[in-house]
Amino acid sequence: MAQSLHVVGVHLVFGTRCPRPMLDSTVRPGLFNYVAGILHNLERRAVMLGGVEDHVLIACLLTKGGARSRKSHTHELKETTTQQRGPGKEGER
Numbered sequence: 001m002a003q004s005l006h007v008v009g010v011h012l013v014f015g016t017r018c019p020r021p022m023l024d025s026t027v028r029p030g031l032f033n034y035v036a037g038i039l040h041n042l043e044r045r046a047v048m049l050g051g052v053e054d055h056v057l058i059a060c061l062l063t064k065g066g067a068r069s070r071k072s073h074t075h076e077l078k079e080t081t082t083q084q085r086g087p088g089k090e091g092e093r
Helices: 028-041 070-085
Strands: 007-015 045-052 055-063
Touching: 007 070, 028 045, 028 055, 028 070
Parallel strands: none
Antiparallel strands: 007 055, 045 055
């Protein structure tokens, strides 16, 4: 029986609002663990998580099991992180 395997590597960058340096060295490790947990729950394999004061970098693998477009995967990740954070917890604007 023929078999085809599909894995797509994706590099995502999420910036802070305005962009402001909100992610200091005390916040980043917890944030990266949080994002890794979300990726795990969404059945995405994190290859690399990192970032600096004003953005987060994510490299992950999308497999055929979640047969949706890359845009759909990105939207789902962003929507999940925003919902978990909750409204009004982003600091002053």
